[in-house]
Amino acid sequence: TQLLEQSPQFLSIQEGENLTVYCNSSSVFSSLQWYRQEPGEGPVLLVTVVTGGEVKKLKRLTFQFGDARKDSSLHITAAQPGDTGLYLCAGVPGNQFYFGTGTSLTVIP
């Protein structure tokens, strides 16, 4: 059983389309993070959200933390081929750091 469930698991879209990736849990998190991982490399931190209801923007990426701090979403506007990669959410519900199952995004030119 995964503590953090991400959906969808795979996503293939055309350049210019919008998309949303979800990260859900039954546990409350003190903070949630989103990472992007490219093939052959380690994950790279994109953002950390801390407050319930918080919204953060990183260029065309919008991150939201749920009001109850149990879920988060990542929205990408006008996706580009450079957005291709594995997107992972992660957080600390107790004293260990857990990662979600990941969403593999492919943006087709």
Added chain:
Amino acid sequence: NAGVTQTPKFQVLKTGQSMTLQCAQDMNHEYMSWYRQDPGMGLRLIHYSVGAGITDQGEVPNGYNVSRSTTEDFPLRLLSAAPSQTSVYFCASSYSGGHYGYTFGSGTRLTVV
């Protein structure tokens, strides 16, 4: 800045062999962790350390040992390799237990035959 350095990048082992995956960071981070990444399973925590001399088990510790004699180094030892340990291994470090993000190494791809 080198960040987190992992060696080797690739390794093939025979069942029953032992080896050590090396991890070093130059950011003076107290927290260090080892994860394994398998298809469809995300990243799973093997062992972690909150400072020199202190280690603890994560989700999947069986078959692995760690030690932390210095702040910089956190090696992962496979005691007797099994095919189930075929995976990509990542070392990560953090200033504050992950609350403000982890810095990852580039990974070690291990195949056990």
